[in-house]
Amino acid sequence: xxxxxxxxxxxxxxxxxNLTVYCNSSSVFxxxxxxxxxxxxxxxxxxxxxxxxxxxxxxRLTFQFGDARKDSSLHITAAQPGDTGLYLCxxxxxxxxxxLTFGSGTQLTVLP
Amino acid sequence: NAGVTQTPKFRILKIGQSxxxxxxxxxxxxxxxxxxxxxxxxLKLIYYSVGAGITDKGEVPNGYNVSxxxxxxxxxxxxxxxxxxxxxxxxxxxxxxxxxxxxYTFGSGTRLTVV
Numbered sequence: 465x466x467x468x469x470x471x472x473x474x475x476x477x478x479x480x481x482n483l484t485v486y487c488n489s490s491s492v493f494x495x496x497x498x499x500x501x502x503x504x505x506x507x508x509x510x511x512x513x514x515x516x517x518x519x520x521x522x523x524r525l526t527f528q529f530g531d532a533r534k535d536s537s538l539h540i541t542a543a544q545p546g547d548t549g550l551y552l553c554x555x556x557x558x559x560x561x562x563x564l565t566f567g568s569g570t571q572l573t574v575l576p
Numbered sequence: 577n578a579g580v581t582q583t584p585k586f587r588i589l590k591i592g593q594s595x596x597x598x599x600x601x602x603x604x605x606x607x608x609x610x611x612x613x614x615x616x617x618x619l620k621l622i623y624y625s626v627g628a629g630i631t632d633k634g635e636v637p638n639g640y641n642v643s644x645x646x647x648x649x650x651x652x653x654x655x656x657x658x659x660x661x662x663x664x665x666x667x668x669x670x671x672x673x674x675x676x677x678x679x680y681t682f683g684s685g686t687r688l689t690v691v
Contacts, residue, residue, distance in 0.1 A: 494675060494676060495676050495677055497679040499680075499682075504684075504685070505685070506580075506668075506683050506685050507619075508682070509679040509680060509681065512678055512679045514676055552618075556676075556677040559675075562607070562624065562626060562672065562677070563609065563621055563677075564679075564680065566618050566619040568616070568618040569618060
């Protein structure tokens with residue numbers, strides 16, 4: 465079973481600051497996703513990356529997939545209070561797309 | 577678009593009682609999943625299904641059962657509720673094709689308390 469490690473576990477920043485969240489593993493992923501979860505709701509898919517070195521942008525969010533497909537990062541520019549939530553990465557082990565393994569998450573709080 | 581619909585949203589059970597958590601998706605996704613989420617423990621896979629009539633165990637299947645008679649529905653059954661099953665349960669679906677899992681659509685969850 466692959467292990468996905470996310471860091472940091474908790475992050476509290478002021479509105480307008482930039483931040484980066486990391487997701488690392490010793491395993492190779494066939495695909496990797498990032499989700500955001502708000503209290504009382506299910507996680508919502510933000511992005512899927514499938515190609516090593518791939519960079520995707522979603523407004524102020526930039527997602528990068530490592531060249532070796534073992535790690536990923538999420539960078540938020542000029543964070544806003546609406547970005548507050550639990551950010552989860554999840555990966556499908558190379559050769560097995562049946563299920564995703566989730567990281568334990570990064571709880572982000574953006575203070576006004 | 578309804579996506580993934582879970583019912584009920586909240587439930588309190590007594591030890592030893594049984595219940596079924598309902599899950600329906602309208603996106604024609606081939607794969608469906610049940611996860612539980614405990615504080616600080618992340619999402620743990622209970623059961624999953626790759627298509628109607630096919631189910632398989634996940635990481636934490638003990639105390640649960642599932643069935644998948646149609647593409648749309650994937651109910652989760654708790655037979656003898658125990659306090660350790662107090663958790664938030666999420667149903668999810670995904671499309672898997674050409675060896676790639678394109679990501680999950682989650683329901684809004686069922687918060688279950690066993691007392």
